Amino acid sequence: MSTVHEDTSLEFIASNLDILATILPERLLKPQVGIVCGSGLSTLAASFRERIEVPYSSLKGFGISTVHGHKSALAFGLVGPGDGVPVVAMLGRFHAYEGHSLSTVVYPVRVMARLGVKDIIITNAAGSLDPALPVGTIVSIRDHLALPNLTGFNPLLGPAKPQYPRFLPLSTAYSHSLRRTVFLAAHELGLPSSTLGEGTYAWVSGPTYESPAEGRFLRAAGASVVGMSTVPEVLAAKEEGIEVCVLSLVTNFVVVPDGYRSVREEVEAELAGRPLPPVPQVEVSHEEVLAIGKEKGEVMRSLVEKMIELLGKSG
Numbered sequence: 185m186s187t188v189h190e191d192t193s194l195e196f197i198a199s200n201l202d203i204l205a206t207i208l209p210e211r212l213l214k215p216q217v218g219i220v221c222g223s224g225l226s227t228l229a230a231s232f233r234e235r236i237e238v239p240y241s242s243l244k245g246f247g248i249s250t251v252h253g254h255k256s257a258l259a260f261g262l263v264g265p266g267d268g269v270p271v272v273a274m275l276g277r278f279h280a281y282e283g284h285s286l287s288t289v290v291y292p293v294r295v296m297a298r299l300g301v302k303d304i305i306i307t308n309a310a311g312s313l314d315p316a317l318p319v320g321t322i323v324s325i326r327d328h329l330a331l332p333n334l335t336g337f338n339p340l341l342g343p344a345k346p347q348y349p350r351f352l353p354l355s356t357a358y359s360h361s362l363r364r365t366v367f368l369a370a371h372e373l374g375l376p377s378s379t380l381g382e383g384t385y386a387w388v389s390g391p392t393y394e395s396p397a398e399g400r401f402l403r404a405a406g407a408s409v410v411g412m413s414t415v416p417e418v419l420a421a422k423e424e425g426i427e428v429c430v431l432s433l434v435t436n437f438v439v440v441p442d443g444y445r446s447v448r449e450e451v452e453a454e455l456a457g458r459p460l461p462p463v464p465q466v467e468v469s470h471e472e473v474l475a476i477g478k479e480k481g482e483v484m485r486s487l488v489e490k491m492i493e494l495l496g497k498s499g
């Protein structure tokens with residue numbers, strides 16, 4: 185587990201504001217929108233104006249991201265025309281499978297809340313369980329299936345805190361208004377409708393990718409895509425009163441064959457001189473995930489930027 189300071193008191197979290205006040209100009213200090221960059225997606229912050237990067241190591245209570253494709257820094261800047269909308273992005277996130285506690289995983293979201301973030305756009309790379317959501321599709325998430333939450337692994341476990349609701353409803357976790365903004369932004373950009381889908385995100389702990397039986401199980405349970413992050417951040421953001429939008433980039437298909445070919449039949453057919461055609465052995469890799477992130481990062485960036493522009497206009 186993480187060796188990071190586990191003090192999540194509001195005072196400790198808020199002490200980062202004093203540090204940031206010594207680094208950032210006034211206009212960057214109160215971001216309206218937060219962004220979490222998924223695997224290979226740190227370029228989402230590439231075109232921030234007046235961009236200032238603050239390493240997690242110079243702040244209090246942050247972990248270090250150990251996953252390839254995640255940087256350990258916050259990026260502050262402005263997005264959109266005119267004065268621009270002040271924003272903050274996590275260029276890398278923490279995953280429980282890295283050994284981080286769930287408090288560490290959600291800690292940056294709590295810092296964003298103290299900074300005054302109103303809307304958060306959480307991105308991730310995910311595997312598709314639905315043939316209608318091919319590789320490269322951006323999926324606007326409308327719901328989640330979190331087996332770890334259902335089995336006692338939830339970042340909100342712990343003594344009640346007076347500033348938070350004890351029992352958080354999740355029926356409205358994925359802001360309807362922000363989900364509309366996703367599609368309005370895509371329309372303004374003229375993106376083909378096939379670029380964008382809608383679906384349910386299944387959170388698994390990782391770091392293993394799904395076995396075929398697990399993939400079939402998640403698909404049968406109603407999940408559209410699966411990934412190893414995001415849900416803890418969604419819960420913390422919702423608890424903090426931040427409006428949540430999640431965008432998953434489909435980087436691979438989860439290997440979900442309809443059945444298994446009998447190896448007995450395969451061997452018997454071979455021995456009888458009638459060999460069966462070979463079954464392709466497909467495996468997903470993190471390199472493949474990062475490559476799709478690189479290829480599609482630009483579309484994701486333009487979508488996120490346009491959303492922020494629209495959010496700026498609506499105040």
Ligand SMILES: O=P(O)(O)O[C@@H]1C[C@H](O)[C@@H](CO)O1
Nearest residue numbers: 222223308309412413470473
């Ligand atoms: O941080 P995200 O959820 O984008 O990263 C995904 C899940 C694993 O961390 C990794 C697997 O390739 O990519």
